[in-house]
Amino acid sequence: xxDAAFAIDHVLSxxxxxxxxxxxxxxxxxxxxxxxxxxxxxRFITPYKGQDDAxxxxxxxxxxxxxxxxxxLVLAPRQKDExxxxxxxxxQRLMPQxxxxxxxxxxxxxxxxxxxxAALGFDVHEASxxxxxxxxxxxxxxxxxxxxxxxxxxxRDDGLWTQAGVFAWDGIDAGSRFLxxxxxxxxxxIWADFGAGIGVLGRELLQSHGDVMRLDCYxxxxxxxxxxxxxxxxxxxxxxxxxxNIPAMVFAPLYDGIVxxxxxxxxRDVRASLGQAFxxxxxxxxxxxxxxxLVANNHxxxxxxxxxxxxxxIPVAVGxxxxxxxxxx
Numbered sequence: 639x640x641d642a643a644f645a646i647d648h649v650l651s652x653x654x655x656x657x658x659x660x661x662x663x664x665x666x667x668x669x670x671x672x673x674x675x676x677x678x679x680x681r682f683i684t685p686y687k688g689q690d691d692a693x694x695x696x697x698x699x700x701x702x703x704x705x706x707x708x709x710x711l712v713l714a715p716r717q718k719d720e721x722x723x724x725x726x727x728x729x730q731r732l733m734p735q736x737x738x739x740x741x742x743x744x745x746x747x748x749x750x751x752x753x754x755x756a757a758l759g760f761d762v763h764e765a766s767x768x769x770x771x772x773x774x775x776x777x778x779x780x781x782x783x784x785x786x787x788x789x790x791x792x793x794r795d796d797g798l799w800t801q802a803g804v805f806a807w808d809g810i811d812a813g814s815r816f817l818x819x820x821x822x823x824x825x826x827x828i829w830a831d832f833g834a835g836i837g838v839l840g841r842e843l844l845q846s847h848g849d850v851m852r853l854d855c856y857x858x859x860x861x862x863x864x865x866x867x868x869x870x871x872x873x874x875x876x877x878x879x880x881x882x883n884i885p886a887m888v889f890a891p892l893y894d895g896i897v898x899x900x901x902x903x904x905x906r907d908v909r910a911s912l913g914q915a916f917x918x919x920x921x922x923x924x925x926x927x928x929x930x931x932l933v934a935n936n937h938x939x940x941x942x943x944x945x946x947x948x949x950x951x952i953p954v955a956v957g958x959x960x961x962x963x964x965x966x967x
Contacts, residue, residue: 642713642741642748643669645770649739652765658709659737663701665728666713668692681705683728685803685860688883707732712740716747720803721754723789729758732777739774758784791865798836799865805835805901813899813960817933818842820955820962827894830854830923832884832916837866837877839897844873854893856882885915889923896920897931902938914943921947921967930965 643666650656660679664672667689668682673696681701682693690700710728715721729738740755742748748771755762759782760775788802800807806814817839826849831840834855844853853876857863863881870877900916917940920930930948934940936959944951948965955962 640669641743641768642666642770642772643671645741645765645767645772646711646713646739647671648767649741649765649772649774658711658739660709661705661707663705663707663710663728663731664712665710665724668696668698669713672696672698672711681707686883687858687860687881688886690860691883691886701731705731707736709737710739712738714740714742714747714751715803716742717803718747718750718754719786719788721747722757723785723802725755725758726783726785729777729781730783734779735776737774737776739772741770741772743770745769791861791868798838798841799868800836801861801865804859804862804865806838807836810838811899812958813933813935814838816955816958816960817897817899817931817962821846821897821931822954822964825850825895825929828852828854828892829895829897830856830893832856832896832898832920833858833901834866834879835859835862835899837869837879839899840866840877841869841873843897844870844876850895851876853877855879856884856887858883884919885912887919889919891923891925891928893923893928894925895929895931896924899933902935910938910940913938913940917943918947924967926967928967930967931962932965933960933962935959936961 657675662680664682677697680698682698683701684690710732712728740751742751751771751773752762752764755773759778762773762775764773791799791801794800825847829850834840834857837855840853840855843850855866860881863879866879900913902910902913944965948967950966952964954964
């Protein structure tokens with residue numbers, strides 16, 4: 639999203655200003671471009687714990703429900719329902735005739751931004767820069783929000799709470815499905831799920847392994863955290879869900895086991911280093927003799943790091959483009 643932030647900055651400069659009208663709401667990841675915005679009159683919204691931390695570290699304050707704004711800058715997500723819901727939500731927070739400006743990479747939903755904003759009743763202007771599209775307009779006097787039902791928390795066909803924009807929001811992803819087939823027997827003690835999403839792996843672990851006394855579910859997307867809390871509510875005190883930025887945390891060796899389908903994308907970039915950071919943190923969080931059970935795409939290079947850290951690394955299964963690995967500390 640960094641190019642989209644640069645593109646917004648470029649359009650603002652063409653309009654003869656470095657800052658949009660205050661007070662201003664920024665929806666999206668923190669970027670150095672936003673450091674020049676006045677922190678006293680700028681608020682942010684993001685579902686991601688790491689980005690929430692970054693905004694706060696830079697001196698900004700999160701938006702609260704009663705805040706209203708003269709302008710808003712949106713780093714637009716690619717998923718259509720998520721985007722429509724976000725733009726509607728942001729527009730509702732703007733004063734009459736408030737300015738809404740959004741940007742996305744051309745190949746990441748940018749080409750459809752004009753159509754989406756126009757569907758909300760805006761008279762849309764547009765520009766291109768840094769292979770991104772920037773669109774903007776004033777909130778129409780008769781604005782009516784159009785938030786798709788899928789952009790709100792809802793029950794999907796398998797009975798789990800979900801929301802457009804969270805990982806695998808419309809069904810269990812293939813990697814997690816493969817891991818569910820190979821969780822194994824005899825899991826017990828205190829466990830964690832690193833990158834828990836809406837709680838798919840955690841729910842199966844708790845249902846099938848009564849000797850798992852507690853499961854701590856760590857997840858960076860606050861929307862998924864809310865869904866996981868509902869999906870795991872039946873397990874009472876055996877499950878807790880924690881909004882977290884795993885790579886930045888400090889863990890004590892607490893867990894008998896950790897299950898995970900680690901992320902390997904930062905935005906649209908493939909970064910094996912992100913999954914490797916999860917593995918390193920899992921090692922720190924496991925007791926001696928504790929078990930890490932993970933699934934990954936076959937091409938991801940995790941075995942070397944696992945071998946360097948863990949006492950034993952055991953290939954469990956390979957198939958459908960995925961591998962399940964068990965590592966013992």
